[in-house]
Amino acid sequence: MTEDLSIENLLRNRGLRVTPQRLAVLEVIRASREHPTAEEIYEIVRLEHPAISLNTIYKSLDAFEGSGLVQRFTIGNRSNYRYDFATHSHVHHHCSQCGRVSDWEHTEAMTDLIRRTERDEGGTVERVEIHLLGLCRDCVRDGFD
Amino acid sequence: MTEDLSIENLLRNRGLRVTPQRLAVLEVIRASREHPTAEEIYEIVRLEHPAISLNTIYKSLDAFEGSGLVQRFTIGNRSNYRYDFATHSHVHHHCSQCGRVSDWEHTEAMTDLIRRTERDEGGTVERVEIHLLGLCRDCVRDGFD
DNA sequence: ATCCATGCAAAAGATTTGCATCTTT
């Protein structure tokens, strides 16, 4: 008996009200590999919902983050928030040439190292964010360096 | 022949002008293990230089970052910048209980893993920021979990 | 019918910019 993972049920399962705006916002995040900012989500959702306000984007994102559907973070030395569907890996590579933010595989060996560090230092780690800054594959191929 | 690593020479060596304000700002960052924000640096520097403006803190930090003396980053899901003397390790642990931001050791094994990832993914990595969110040693000892 | 989400406007917080004056080189 597989769980129905429609956007709508994702909301319902967490006790969040279902509105057209929220469906649209969550869909954009789920579909994106770009770790969009609130502004970027706004511009995309606006194509279908021209009347939506940026404020509703923020409120929706807060609600989603509060119930664990989405994670927010900042990358490198930029200060505005980016959002990510919560199940994604959180090794982000930020290309210093083209600006693209992409997921890189979070290997099991990395997780092991975190656990070892945890033991050595005596604290705990519940969440890991690894940001790598450098050139993406495409920019390397195009000879920037 | 050891290099003179006075704050003053750190500035001169990079071609930056030496002013009392810059000396004070850089000294605060060098002395701190707290990864202070611009505002926090301002409050500390103000004790000695009551007339300094927050703007000068920002301008100094920009200059320092531009010449590699200092690095700035954001941590977890807070959006304002924190600054770090550039030679520090950049594995930051952010305690979800007491809010403390501390350096954890960046093991050589971690570096190796990054290099391997780099090869596997085909991009390059010039800088690594690892943010660990969880409980620090003290909060673990005090029984928060 | 109740509760909560929406959209507008205004506020707040952090950082940047413009500019006249002062300091360092």
Add this chain to the structure above:
DNA sequence: AAAGATGCAAATCTTTTGCATGGAT
């Protein structure tokens, strides 16, 4: 003397808050 740093004020950008209205339960 020239170039650049400082401090003040205003502007900008991002995010949050307050509130009246409308929509979801």
